[in-house]
Amino acid sequence: MKKIIFGIAFILFFSFMVITAINMRPFGEPTFSEMDDYFIKNAQVETGANNVVTSIVFDYRGFDTLGEATVLFTAVVGIVALFRRVSR
Amino acid sequence: MNSFVEIVHIFTLTIMIIAALLAVIFKKLLPSVIALSVASLLLSLEFYLLHAPDVAIAEAAIGAGLTMAIFIFAIRGTR
Amino acid sequence: MKQMSKIVRTITNLVYGFIIIFGFYVIVHGHLTPGGGFQGGAIVASAFALLLVSYGSLITKKFLKKDFLSIMESSGLTMFIVLAFLGLGITFFYNFLANIGGWFGNTPVIGPNPGDINTGGVIPLMNIAVGLEVLSALGVIVLLMASGAEFTKKKENS
Numbered sequence: 001m002k003k004i005i006f007g008i009a010f011i012l013f014f015s016f017m018v019i020t021a022i023n024m025r026p027f028g029e030p031t032f033s034e035m036d037d038y039f040i041k042n043a044q045v046e047t048g049a050n051n052v053v054t055s056i057v058f059d060y061r062g063f064d065t066l067g068e069a070t071v072l073f074t075a076v077v078g079i080v081a082l083f084r085r086v087s088r
Numbered sequence: 089m090n091s092f093v094e095i096v097h098i099f100t101l102t103i104m105i106i107a108a109l110l111a112v113i114f115k116k117l118l119p120s121v122i123a124l125s126v127a128s129l130l131l132s133l134e135f136y137l138l139h140a141p142d143v144a145i146a147e148a149a150i151g152a153g154l155t156m157a158i159f160i161f162a163i164r165g166t167r
Numbered sequence: 168m169k170q171m172s173k174i175v176r177t178i179t180n181l182v183y184g185f186i187i188i189f190g191f192y193v194i195v196h197g198h199l200t201p202g203g204g205f206q207g208g209a210i211v212a213s214a215f216a217l218l219l220v221s222y223g224s225l226i227t228k229k230f231l232k233k234d235f236l237s238i239m240e241s242s243g244l245t246m247f248i249v250l251a252f253l254g255l256g257i258t259f260f261y262n263f264l265a266n267i268g269g270w271f272g273n274t275p276v277i278g279p280n281p282g283d284i285n286t287g288g289v290i291p292l293m294n295i296a297v298g299l300e301v302l303s304a305l306g307v308i309v310l311l312m313a314s315g316a317e318f319t320k321k322k323e324n325s
Contacts, residue, residue, distance in 0.1 A: 165316030
């Protein structure tokens with residue numbers, strides 16, 4: 001009984017994924033591209049950096065990098081608190 | 089797209105799937121960790137072929153370097 | 168944890184300085200070439216992991232102090248947040264040094280070009296801050312994991 005339920009759920013989920021993958025846009029053509037065009041055209045003028053990826057990561061989307069650094073800091077705080085008997 | 093690049097894509101992805109299966113199948117711990125490292129390194133090569141060198145550098149340094157070092161420490165500690 | 172064989176130690180002595188220098192190159196040239204703070208810090212931390220694997224944690228602890236790495240990590244995160252707040256005259260994370268001359272303020276040539284290291288405004292400084300933070304964070308994680316495995320093994324044997 002359990003195996004039949006698992007099989008039906010697996011077939012439903014897998015067919016859902018396959019239908020979604022078939023109906024996706026073609027590779028390399030994003031649906032909304034206004035923001036990408038703006039970045040590619042204006043990033044070098046506005047920030048002065050040649051690498052557009054770095055200018056997006058550290059300038060336009062700086063909050064993402066701040067969150068990432070905070071997550072890493074929290075992980076290190078947790079590990080230092082876990083190994084506090086070992087490290088002395 | 090160039091046909092040589094497509095052949096390299098297919099080759100890389102096939103070996104990556106084989107390495108990921110071997111990481112599950114192996115009974116000993118150290119060969120399994122090495123197979124996982126091979127899968128991660130080939131994933132980094134695939135990112136580089138898809139024109140994303142930033143992600144490729146991060147994947148090669150963290151996935152194939154630091155994670156394997158931590159796994160090897162854990163295996164040595166429990167042996 | 169015991170040392171590994173002499174071959175591994177000799178190769179480590181030859182190679183680890185070059186890995187550390189390549190990591191700092193990736194950090195400093197983050198606004199010109201692929202890479203940046205996170206990737207360069209991960210490369211330097213993998214050099215630390217190489218040292219720990221080949222030499223064991225007891226010898227590596229003598230010149231890779233946990234407290235020093237911890238202080239460097241906190242100062243890197245603080246430097247990043249202070250740089251973000253310095254642009255608060257206009258918005259948070261405003262690039263206030265770009266295109267005005269002086270430090271990191273040259274105007275770049277538009278279009279594909281080899282690049283000038285004195286451009287980019289705040290971005291190189293933020294790269295250095297995040298690079299210091301990631302380097303010392305991953306170094307602390309690997310160092311504490313290695314010494315934790317050593318501690319567990321010693322406790323089981325005694």
